[in-house]
Amino acid sequence: MSNQRTRALASVWSRVSAHAARKGLTLGIVFALSVFGCAKEESGLVESYLSGTVELKDANIDSPDNSGFQVLVLAPQDGRVDTVASAITNDAGDFSATVRAREEGIYPIVVRRSGGVLKQGQLVVSQGDSAVLALTLPATNKPMIIRSPENGAWMAYQNAKATYNRSITDLVSSGRATGDAIQTTILQSAGMMWDMSSIYPNTIGADLAAVESLMMLGSLETTKTDSIVVSRTRTLSPTNPGYVDAGRVAWRSTARTSGLDDAVELLEVMREAVEGSRKKAALQSEIVLAYQDSLQYDNARDASNRILAAYNDTEWGKWAESAIYELDNLRPGQRAPRIDATSRDGRRVQLSRIETPWVVVEFYEPRNQVYQRELQTRSDFLASESGATVTFVSVSLESDEDINEAFLERGLEGIHIVARDGFSDELSKRFNVKVLPKRFLIKDGVIVGKYSGQALADLIADIVNVPS
Numbered sequence: 001m002s003n004q005r006t007r008a009l010a011s012v013w014s015r016v017s018a019h020a021a022r023k024g025l026t027l028g029i030v031f032a033l034s035v036f037g038c039a040k041e042e043s044g045l046v047e048s049y050l051s052g053t054v055e056l057k058d059a060n061i062d063s064p065d066n067s068g069f070q071v072l073v074l075a076p077q078d079g080r081v082d083t084v085a086s087a088i089t090n091d092a093g094d095f096s097a098t099v100r101a102r103e104e105g106i107y108p109i110v111v112r113r114s115g116g117v118l119k120q121g122q123l124v125v126s127q128g129d130s131a132v133l134a135l136t137l138p139a140t141n142k143p144m145i146i147r148s149p150e151n152g153a154w155m156a157y158q159n160a161k162a163t164y165n166r167s168i169t170d171l172v173s174s175g176r177a178t179g180d181a182i183q184t185t186i187l188q189s190a191g192m193m194w195d196m197s198s199i200y201p202n203t204i205g206a207d208l209a210a211v212e213s214l215m216m217l218g219s220l221e222t223t224k225t226d227s228i229v230v231s232r233t234r235t236l237s238p239t240n241p242g243y244v245d246a247g248r249v250a251w252r253s254t255a256r257t258s259g260l261d262d263a264v265e266l267l268e269v270m271r272e273a274v275e276g277s278r279k280k281a282a283l284q285s286e287i288v289l290a291y292q293d294s295l296q297y298d299n300a301r302d303a304s305n306r307i308l309a310a311y312n313d314t315e316w317g318k319w320a321e322s323a324i325y326e327l328d329n330l331r332p333g334q335r336a337p338r339i340d341a342t343s344r345d346g347r348r349v350q351l352s353r354i355e356t357p358w359v360v361v362e363f364y365e366p367r368n369q370v371y372q373r374e375l376q377t378r379s380d381f382l383a384s385e386s387g388a389t390v391t392f393v394s395v396s397l398e399s400d401e402d403i404n405e406a407f408l409e410r411g412l413e414g415i416h417i418v419a420r421d422g423f424s425d426e427l428s429k430r431f432n433v434k435v436l437p438k439r440f441l442i443k444d445g446v447i448v449g450k451y452s453g454q455a456l457a458d459l460i461a462d463i464v465n466v467p468s
Helices: 001-008 019-025 148-173 179-199 204-220 223-233 244-260 258-271 276-295 295-312 314-331 369-374 375-382 401-408 425-428 458-464
Strands: 044-056 070-077 080-088 092-103 103-112 114-127 130-137 340-341 349-350 358-364 388-397 415-418 439-443 448-450
Touching: 044 070, 044 114, 092 114, 092 258, 114 130, 114 148, 114 244, 148 179, 148 204, 179 204, 179 369, 204 223, 204 244, 223 244, 223 258, 244 258, 244 276, 258 276, 295 314, 340 439, 369 375, 375 388, 375 458, 401 415, 415 458, 439 458, 448 458
Parallel strands: 044 130, 358 388, 388 415
Antiparallel strands: 044 092, 070 080, 070 103, 080 092, 103 114, 340 349, 358 439, 439 448
16 A cells, blocks of 8 residues: 555545545544434434433532423524423433434434533434433533433444544554554454444444445455445445445445446435435435546436436535536536636736646635645645646635735735635636635646545645646
């Protein structure tokens, strides 16, 4: 395994995407589903039961008052926070409540009194589950312990991720992060997560652990692990809350082992098996990406039009319109969109006037954490021999000039433009900017590559590996 691959394998998973599923390995909440619900598109409400005791332990008080603690289960929804369960403790600190949520999933639980939050945690809400909370205050830094079959599985899943993260961190900090060592750790942790389904059957925690196991195996990109990913994905229930994420990993493994046609067939089978329009549209969007990655642009456009026809008035319809625009205007090999703007220092900026062989047009916001994490890599590259052949045209979508000025005081190299209307700015729309950071690698006015999110290392590798 190369040094570059080893560094990639040791990086932190910051978000779920096809690219991140291949490159990053330290585990967070990695699924596209919301942590506040698994997006099961069913009618009616999911009901579970929560009871327990909240006790105050104070050495200075013989009989502390355990009444009046409020236990809330919350559900962020459309920019507001809904309460899906609420209970008040009695004199003994006991409480009980029925949780009624729109969908199964992981919800925030808060204990408070007199307006002050005393402890926060996570509660698995699953149909028919009965959970018990035993909390002693003042609270420690330890996680809130909630006992039930579902919450036990969730805790085991969280512990497995924490163990894996510690193992990777120890390897990196001790200088033992070789390709073989990381691969061994991944295989061990992936096996442990997959086996959770036999220990905690039919639980959300085990379901998510199984899909996370597939993501870990898929990141290795070997023939053996790809074959395991494909075979195991075929055994997953379509009701698994991470089913779409499994599809995202499995089609790439399939494409590597047996080709594009089999990858598309797998996605089509999964699309027909799953219930709910959002999940069907998500899997159809992966078909678009599969064709696009294989440079079959006509098929990608047809697959996008299928989404547009079925989900025209939804977010997926907007996604399809965006995908079609990219296919028609922003493919590698096409002329880059026109740039005719004024930089922050008053210069006219046009791609045709930039003299370096390579141009990187990047869109960002100063407070974007991904962009900030990549700044040192950006600086080191521009100081290198290869970096001397590149000009960065950096377009900030931040309208506040004070924020832009403070950010650029650090001496960020390149040509700087401000798109004051953000994502609605004409320049942003011309480059179809939907996520940040987004970068385009351009040579002689022609798009060579596109990179979304945490992908600066890939862009640099493309510059270094392609003759100038």
